Amino acid sequence: MDAHELSGREKALLTHETLNQTYKRLTLDNSRRTPMHELISTMLSHRTTHADEVMAYNTMLERFGDWEGVMQADTAEMADAIKTTRYPDQKVPQIQETLRIIKEERGEIEIEFLRDIPVADAMAWLTKLPGVGPKTATLLLLFNFKKPVLPVDTHVFRVSQRVGIIGAKVTANKAHDLLLQMLPPDPEELFNFHKHLFWHGQRICTWYTPKCEECVLNSFCNYYQDVRAKGIDKKAA
Numbered sequence: 001m002d003a004h005e006l007s008g009r010e011k012a013l014l015t016h017e018t019l020n021q022t023y024k025r026l027t028l029d030n031s032r033r034t035p036m037h038e039l040i041s042t043m044l045s046h047r048t049t050h051a052d053e054v055m056a057y058n059t060m061l062e063r064f065g066d067w068e069g070v071m072q073a074d075t076a077e078m079a080d081a082i083k084t085t086r087y088p089d090q091k092v093p094q095i096q097e098t099l100r101i102i103k104e105e106r107g108e109i110e111i112e113f114l115r116d117i118p119v120a121d122a123m124a125w126l127t128k129l130p131g132v133g134p135k136t137a138t139l140l141l142l143f144n145f146k147k148p149v150l151p152v153d154t155h156v157f158r159v160s161q162r163v164g165i166i167g168a169k170v171t172a173n174k175a176h177d178l179l180l181q182m183l184p185p186d187p188e189e190l191f192n193f194h195k196h197l198f199w200h201g202q203r204i205c206t207w208y209t210p211k212c213e214e215c216v217l218n219s220f221c222n223y224y225q226d227v228r229a230k231g232i233d234k235k236a237a
């Protein structure tokens, strides 16, 4: 099969179907974390391992008690509480300002109202918060409220570009909408697409040495056909 003969949409659906057969199908369980927990944890997780993010989150709440306490905490003490994350000095003002905006606009530090408003309005409201981009907003809306959106993290983005679902010049932020338009508008399907590409990016389509020869997507992957198969990829050699 010539990988370039398929459209992006055809590749998106073929990738989804293939990875559904390769990896375990998951059920979207939105009781995992509260929406506020998801929001602040995702902000803490930027360039940070899951274990370090969890440690920072727990330390922060143990030290300052609740969201009011976190919002009013001394910035140096707060930075110390989340020091297991990367860039704590940048994250402190973003988190505290986010909490202030939520309190000011909603009268309490709670975001359950997002469940009942249109997706576009929820996306617009979330992405105006400091430090909240499309990835954080879509993670929260899909994982907590089962809204039909697609989070695009570094793994989803890399695999989608290499396969040729999206073009090489598409930005990560733009990829959220482009990929969403190609997939079934069903939260369970979007959740599985997200998780499966995430796992595939972590295990097979890794950044430096993608394991193309054992990859179930290689028969329609642009990267494999254009670069690896010709043996001209110095980085992956």
Ligand code: SF4
Pocket (backbone or CB within 6 Å): 159, 162, 163, 204, 205, 206, 210, 211, 212, 213, 215, 216, 217, 218, 221, 222, 223, 224
């Ligand atoms: S064939 Fe290689 S580049 Fe393409 S998706 Fe698989 S591992 Fe990634």
